[in-house]
Amino acid sequence: MKKIYFVLPLICALFLIAFLPLEKPMDELSIGAKAPMADVEVTDVSGEKLTLNDVARKNGLLVNFSCNTCPWVEAWEDRYNPIAKLAKENGIGIIALNPNAGYRNKGESLKDMKERANQSDYQFYYALDKGAKIAKVFGATRTPHIFLFNSDMELVYRGAIDDNAKNADKVEQPYLKNAIKDLVMGNQINPQTTKSLGCTIKWPR
Amino acid sequence: MNIRQLRLKYIVWIFLLSIVTSESSAQQADSKLQDITPDQLQEVVDSYQGEKAVLINVWATWCAPCIEEFPEIVKLQRNYSEELKVIFISADFPNSRDKAKEFLKEQGVDWITYFKTGKDEAFINTVSEKWTGALPFSKVIDINGNVVDSWEKKASYKKFERHIKTAINP
Numbered sequence: 594m595k596k597i598y599f600v601l602p603l604i605c606a607l608f609l610i611a612f613l614p615l616e617k618p619m620d621e622l623s624i625g626a627k628a629p630m631a632d633v634e635v636t637d638v639s640g641e642k643l644t645l646n647d648v649a650r651k652n653g654l655l656v657n658f659s660c661n662t663c664p665w666v667e668a669w670e671d672r673y674n675p676i677a678k679l680a681k682e683n684g685i686g687i688i689a690l691n692p693n694a695g696y697r698n699k700g701e702s703l704k705d706m707k708e709r710a711n712q713s714d715y716q717f718y719y720a721l722d723k724g725a726k727i728a729k730v731f732g733a734t735r736t737p738h739i740f741l742f743n744s745d746m747e748l749v750y751r752g753a754i755d756d757n758a759k760n761a762d763k764v765e766q767p768y769l770k771n772a773i774k775d776l777v778m779g780n781q782i783n784p785q786t787t788k789s790l791g792c793t794i795k796w797p798r
Numbered sequence: 799m800n801i802r803q804l805r806l807k808y809i810v811w812i813f814l815l816s817i818v819t820s821e822s823s824a825q826q827a828d829s830k831l832q833d834i835t836p837d838q839l840q841e842v843v844d845s846y847q848g849e850k851a852v853l854i855n856v857w858a859t860w861c862a863p864c865i866e867e868f869p870e871i872v873k874l875q876r877n878y879s880e881e882l883k884v885i886f887i888s889a890d891f892p893n894s895r896d897k898a899k900e901f902l903k904e905q906g907v908d909w910i911t912y913f914k915t916g917k918d919e920a921f922i923n924t925v926s927e928k929w930t931g932a933l934p935f936s937k938v939i940d941i942n943g944n945v946v947d948s949w950e951k952k953a954s955y956k957k958f959e960r961h962i963k964t965a966i967n968p
Contacts, residue, residue, distance in 0.1 A: 621930060664860045664891070734950060735932035753931075756917055759891055789918045790889050793863060793932040793950055 621732035652684035663792035692728030695795035735791030752787030836924035851965035
């Protein structure tokens with residue numbers, strides 16, 4: 594009988610949580626938060642093992658959750674190398690991480706990534722996020738999804754590359770370029786977060 | 799006018815009539831996928847308040863999970879036709895509009911659906927402040943206009959139905 598007193602509130606609580614009529618937050622990493630899992634090794638398409646701390650430079654780190662099979666990545670891809678160049682010139686390390694663990698046998702394997710990096714002449718690290726563990730702790734939801742950290746590895750910008758995936762010539766708001774420049778110049782980054790459409794991350798099953 | 803001339807006239811009329819009919823049905827099919835701005839979307843959603851529960855589903859032809867869950871949502875609209883309005887919004891790139899229309903036809907969607915226009919951020923925030931932009935995205939609104947739930951990722955018929963039942967009888 595005593596068990597009922599213990600179990601009944603528990604069941605009620607679970608029932609309430611399951612049917613709570615609220616929109617749930619998606620838990621993206623907050624501005625100011627430290628880069629999590631920065632000392633976890635990932636494998637680059639070159640075969641090199643590295644960590645986010647290894648990739649970071651004196652002014653910070655740029656992480657782009659990207660993949661091989663998303664039309665939005667394809668649309669923005671012409672801006673990948675120019676952004677890598679800008680980041681490096683400004684003392685910011687850059688890495689693209691592939692979190693599509695659920696699609697490793699559908700075009701998202703390390704071999705596929707290597708081919709993509711060669712085809713598109715990636716001038717930055719492109720590493721496999723095994724089990725999408727880094728994407729999970731970052732609260733990444735889509736590809737591409739940008740996270741920019743300062744020299745203390747604190748998040749200063751999160752979101753989109755710019756406001757026009759399809760046409761680089763018609764970009765009105767180059768969010769990421771502005772954020773990189775403002776970070777290096779010590780200016781307030783504005784906006785600190787943006788949104789864009791993208792392919793949902795293919796989480797492991 | 800002899801019989802031969804009459805027959806010719808008849809054939810010409812039939813031909814002209816078939817052109818007019820096919821053009822009109824093509825326009826009708828096209829009008830079922832309408833461009834929508836964030837402001838217009840809000841108006842559409844608001845128009846069902848007090849009448850029906852609403853399920854907004856943002857999808858795209860290139861999005862595998864969207865395509866997987868799509869038939870389940872069509873089934874829900876059929877099964878709850880009196881109490882629910884499904885608002886499909888295609889987030890395809892403009893050059894894939896025909897592909898989207900073709901897919902809607904294949905799925906037997908015979909009600910008006912929408913094609914996202916304008917900037918991503920305004921559109922995303924109009925659909926939901928909680929949405930980060932990943933597709934698919936679904937949002938269930940009850941008959942009083944209150945949000946029951948919203949989520950990224952695909953869902954099963956069972957999950958949609960559970961929330962829709964709540965939305966119909968809040």
